[in-house]
Amino acid sequence: MTPIGSEIERLIQLLSRLPGLGPRSARRAALVLLKKRDTLLEPLAAAMTGAAAAILTCETCGNLDTISPCAICADARRDGHVLCVVEDVADLWALERAGVFRGRYHVLGGALSALDGVTPEKLNIAALAGRAKNGVDEVILAMNATVEGQTTAHYLTDLLTGVKVTRLAHGVPVGGELDYLDEGTLNAAFKARRAL
């Protein structure tokens, strides 16, 4: 028999499905939630219910927001001539945090992977081809530097004809130490070296 009531058990079981939380940390999280009922459990439950009701997938770019088209697609100050293609909404968030890009995005919803059965039809690629033909000067492929990400980038480069296609630079990460970098990264950084 378990000492834990079924309500708590269910809470732990669902929490353990979050990335970063195993069974043990899910139990700790459940206890913290139950101890901080007014300040954490109830606000979090309300925030989840609110998010479940309010959050939409942008029909233009695939971003998540409470409106569709999303705030980025609807923002007239952003440059509609440049499209940045990312695998995931998390990547879009990362680029926005860095504040390097003032154009619009296109979220694929994953990367091509023969192993996992992710074919082009399963990604938001058909819509990208359509958008790229519509007043877009440059498509920046900001895939992850993984096998899947680079496979996807190659596929998209072949697909997107009649528009300038670029990809992010490979090299030494800022703050990175050469000693800890893999050969592939060092190789790429050497090949793309620049005159000072």
Next chain:
Amino acid sequence: MTPIGSEIERLIQLLSRLPGLGPRSARRAALVLLKKRDTLLEPLAAAMTGAAAAILTCETCGNLDTISPCAICADARRDGHVLCVVEDVADLWALERAGVFRGRYHVLGGALSALDGVTPEKLNIAALAGRAKNGVDEVILAMNATVEGQTTAHYLTDLLTGVKVTRLAHGVPVGGELDYLDEGTLNAAFKARRAL
């Protein structure tokens, strides 16, 4: 400006207050929740709302359950003559998972700590003294083997007169390698060695 709508931002901010989730993993968790709206976000929100409404603190022992007295206190098959004192509900769960104890529990809600200002009045200690006088033969102190836990155990040993007070054994953890153990544990294991 942030790319993330305020609903998602609030969800991330609350998730990051869970133990084991930092800002980065909270963002990942929020994205997974939003992607698995039907199978994870909504059930988890419902489980949290349900837990917030249903879970009580047992007025006898301090355990968390949907009933008070809790299922353990109400279970007539458990031995009411032996009380096991633990710091936290998590410790009670751990002992119940191990299935080693068939008596009743007493949850202190923490350990004494001068540094953190945890005085005896802030713990569930007064009720313990009362329970120990009421047909209890043995009080097992199952505090953590930390400075705070052992301070609490000493305090309780002085307080609980007229009843047999025991504590858990210290020694080599089952599966543990001597090489990786600290001197204190090895010392305790040597002192408490047993004839084969």
